[in-house]
Amino acid sequence: MTxxxxxxxxxxxxxxxGALLLLTACSVNPxxxxxxxxxxxSLEQELRVGREQHPKIIAQFGGVYEDPKVTAYVDxxxxxxxxxxDLPDLKFTFTVLDDDIVNAFALPGGFIYISRGxxxxxxxxxxxxxxxxHEIGHVTGRHSAQRYSQSVxxxxxxxxxxxxxxxxxxxxxxxxxxxxxSAVYLQSFSREHEFEADTLGVRYLARSGYTTEAxxxxxxxxxxxxxxxxxxxxxxxxxxxxxxxxxxPRTQARVVAATRAAEVQPVANPRVGNRDYLQAIxxxxxxxxxxxxxxxxxxxxxxxxxxxxxxxxxxxxxxGAQQVAAxxxxxxxxxxxxxxxxxxxxxxxxxxxxxxxxTPLSGVQAIKINGMDGAVGDTRLRNRNGVFDARLVAIRHDxxxxxxxxxxxxxxxxxxxxxSIEDTILSFRRLSRADRxxxxxxxxxxxxxxxxxxxxxxxxxxxxQGPKEEWFRVLNGLQPxxxxxxxQIVKIVVE
Numbered sequence: 449m450t451x452x453x454x455x456x457x458x459x460x461x462x463x464x465x466g467a468l469l470l471l472t473a474c475s476v477n478p479x480x481x482x483x484x485x486x487x488x489x490s491l492e493q494e495l496r497v498g499r500e501q502h503p504k505i506i507a508q509f510g511g512v513y514e515d516p517k518v519t520a521y522v523d524x525x526x527x528x529x530x531x532x533x534d535l536p537d538l539k540f541t542f543t544v545l546d547d548d549i550v551n552a553f554a555l556p557g558g559f560i561y562i563s564r565g566x567x568x569x570x571x572x573x574x575x576x577x578x579x580x581x582h583e584i585g586h587v588t589g590r591h592s593a594q595r596y597s598q599s600v601x602x603x604x605x606x607x608x609x610x611x612x613x614x615x616x617x618x619x620x621x622x623x624x625x626x627x628x629x630s631a632v633y634l635q636s637f638s639r640e641h642e643f644e645a646d647t648l649g650v651r652y653l654a655r656s657g658y659t660t661e662a663x664x665x666x667x668x669x670x671x672x673x674x675x676x677x678x679x680x681x682x683x684x685x686x687x688x689x690x691x692x693x694x695x696x697p698r699t700q701a702r703v704v705a706a707t708r709a710a711e712v713q714p715v716a717n718p719r720v721g722n723r724d725y726l727q728a729i730x731x732x733x734x735x736x737x738x739x740x741x742x743x744x745x746x747x748x749x750x751x752x753x754x755x756x757x758x759x760x761x762x763x764x765x766x767x768g769a770q771q772v773a774a775x776x777x778x779x780x781x782x783x784x785x786x787x788x789x790x791x792x793x794x795x796x797x798x799x800x801x802x803x804x805x806x807t808p809l810s811g812v813q814a815i816k817i818n819g820m821d822g823a824v825g826d827t828r829l830r831n832r833n834g835v836f837d838a839r840l841v842a843i844r845h846d847x848x849x850x851x852x853x854x855x856x857x858x859x860x861x862x863x864x865x866x867x868s869i870e871d872t873i874l875s876f877r878r879l880s881r882a883d884r885x886x887x888x889x890x891x892x893x894x895x896x897x898x899x900x901x902x903x904x905x906x907x908x909x910x911x912x913q914g915p916k917e918e919w920f921r922v923l924n925g926l927q928p929x930x931x932x933x934x935x936q937i938v939k940i941v942v943e
Contacts, residue, residue: 498557
């Protein structure tokens with residue numbers, strides 16, 4: 449009995465302090481008027497988090513999209529919504545990211561991000577405003593502060609003494625929340641927070657005179673886009689790409705319910721802004737950008753970094769901000785990354801002493817790949833999908849840059865894929881003059897529909913893989929059998 453008393457005292461102390469925090473550390477939500485638990489992140493700390501994480505987000509998601517016309521347009525719409533929000537005095541920052549994934553998210557303190565991939569999918573100014581309004585709703589609803597504070601409180605049973613000691617004794621641990629990685633603030637919100645952000649976003653739309661149906665219409669396009677992307681890739685979750693549905697899991701029914709819950713009066717002559725929007729995004733890059741590289745079927749090309757390679761048939765390539773991935777049959781996977789890596793030794797020493805220094809490799813040998821020094825080694829790894837054979841390849845591209853392949857194959861499939869793996873390795877080479885002339889970015893261009901134009905006629909020049917007519921309909925928000933009408937402005941993708 450006596451040996452358990454200290455633990456019981458600690459439990460009682462922690463529970464009492466936790467209850468005290470729940471009672472005394474709630475703040476009035478500026479957007480809803482309700483009291484929310486935000487004990488572990490004040491408004492000032494939200495601003496600090498946003499400012500410190502902002503450059504990390506830009507680096508993580510491809511950098512800023514450098515198009516003054518587009519960035520000014522997005523900022524103008526965003527600032528207009530922010531002024532009618534429940535935090536009109538907060539300085540909001542709206543950033544367009546050079547990222548082809550359809551994405552939008554917010555950091556604490558008024559930092560809102562939207563990808564050029566999302567701009568390419570939306571069709572009206574009202575739809576853009578709906579996305580921005582939703583993200584503003586997360587900020588004004590202080591959802592990050594609530595989520596963070598609740599996650600800290602949930603850990604009081606095991607870490608209560610150190611956390612509470614930091615708060616009450618004023619030690620430096622209180623400031624650790626600012627040091628969290630950006631991923632902490634980009635996790636998906638709860639269903640309640642998503643519903644509240646939709647409700648607040650609808651209110652901000654109505655206050656700005658936009659149609660309140662814009663959120664639902666954009667979600668329809670987003671669902672169609674996700675379905676088509678999965679169909680073209682043959683995968684249910686193309687490379688598990690970090691997109692808006694991973695951070696904002698919403699359904700059409702919930703968005704419609706949130707619109708009703710917003711209790712706004714119908715807007716007379718609501719703003720839609722189809723023509724203005726399409727004029728603003730005319731020329732926006734679609735898919736990979738020069739700084740990120742291009743996926744062209746089985747080929748990946750990076751012009752500034754001067755290389756290209758080709759993956760086997762049956763694998764689907766995806767380009768991310770940190771690495772390129774190709775997914776194939778039976779969960780086979782190819783990962784490619786690298787860059788400026790200082791290493792003066794051989795590639796074999798880099799492989800064994802740097803990259804895989806804690807992993808035993810077999811069959812390590814030096815190789816030559818199109819005039820470049822390389823090394824290869826094998827091991828066996830286990831991940832959540834099972835046991836895989838892993839082949840690691842390091843290639844010295846020049847004196848400062850090293851690039852790396854990791855091939856993961858189910859042991860039963862490794863012999864059959866061995867030749868394809870070797871072909872992929874040997875396909876890595878520097879770009880020729882012909883390569884540089886051949887590859888370039890795709891762009892969205894607008895067209896006014898003529899009397900003889902049809903989906904088939906307008907879509908046939910588009911360069912993407914898969915059913916071009918379906919791509920055209922998805923990008924223009926058209927139903928499966930719907931045709932554009934003469935005089936309508938539509939989007940096409942051109943090389």
